[in-house]
Amino acid sequence: MSSVAEAGLALGYGLASALVPIVNAEAYAVVAGHRGGHALVTVIALALGQTAGKLLLFDAARRGTGRLAQILARRSRSGRAAAAGVRWAGRIQRWLSRRRTALPTVLASAAIGVPPLAVVSLAAGTAGLRHREFAVACLLGRVLRFALLVLPAALAYGVFHK
Numbered sequence: 185m186s187s188v189a190e191a192g193l194a195l196g197y198g199l200a201s202a203l204v205p206i207v208n209a210e211a212y213a214v215v216a217g218h219r220g221g222h223a224l225v226t227v228i229a230l231a232l233g234q235t236a237g238k239l240l241l242f243d244a245a246r247r248g249t250g251r252l253a254q255i256l257a258r259r260s261r262s263g264r265a266a267a268a269g270v271r272w273a274g275r276i277q278r279w280l281s282r283r284r285t286a287l288p289t290v291l292a293s294a295a296i297g298v299p300p301l302a303v304v305s306l307a308a309g310t311a312g313l314r315h316r317e318f319a320v321a322c323l324l325g326r327v328l329r330f331a332l333l334v335l336p337a338a339l340a341y342g343v344f345h346k
Contacts, residue, residue: 187222187225190216190222190225190226190229191222191225191226191228191229192229193229194212194216194225194226194229194230194233195229195230195232195233196233197209197212197230197233198212198229198230198231198232198233198234198235198236198237199233199234199236199237200233200237201233201234201237202233202234202235202236202237202238202240202241202302203237203240203241205302209230209233209234209330210329210330210333212230213226213227213230213330213333213334213337214333214334214337215337216230216334216337217333217334217335217336217337217338217340218337218338218340223334223335223338226330226334227327227330227331227334228327230326230330231323231326231327231329231330232323234322234326235319235322235323235326238294238301238302238305238322239305239315239318239319239322241302241305241306241309242305242306242308242309242313242315242318243309243315244306244309245305245306245307245308245309245310246309246310246312246315248310276299276303276304276307276311277307277310277311278311279311280304280307280308280311280313281311281312281313286308286311286313286317287317287321289304290304290308290313290317290318290321290322290325291321291322291324291325292325293325294321294322294323294324294325294326294328294329295324295325295326295328295329296329297329301322301325305318305322
């Protein structure tokens with residue numbers, strides 16, 4: 185498969201995995217590493233697709249600013265769970281509204297997955313984090329994550345297929 189075709193496939197898969205939880209970008213990265221080929225192209229395209237998808241979540245949350253706590257409260261069945269959801273949303277929004285904590289949180293979430301990037305994307309949109317800063321931190325974290333997944337697989341492929 186050509187590098188352009190691989191990039192297009194990885195980009196689309198990354199976008200889908202950012203929006204549909206059962207589509208797993210990490211598994212795609214490992215399989216792409218085992219196939220050999222253009223691992224760097226796959227990593228970058230997958231990270232770009234994931235970042236584009238998370239930016240869609242970020243922008244959707246930004247348009248609905250202030251509604252995250254309402255959504256969490258509505259989805260909760262008990263009064264105590266609703267109150268906990270509102271407190272949690274407030275804490276995350278405060279954490280992400282401070283520049284010195286927001287970017288490291290997005291970067292860590294994108295690189296290691298804790299807290300989940302989908303949740304951070306929504307909360308960052310409501311907290312007023314700058315679009316470009318979110319995109320750069322998300323992209324850097326995703327490139328790091330996928331590179332660390334692809335590297336061992338690509339090295340193993342190279343060792344066993346010489």
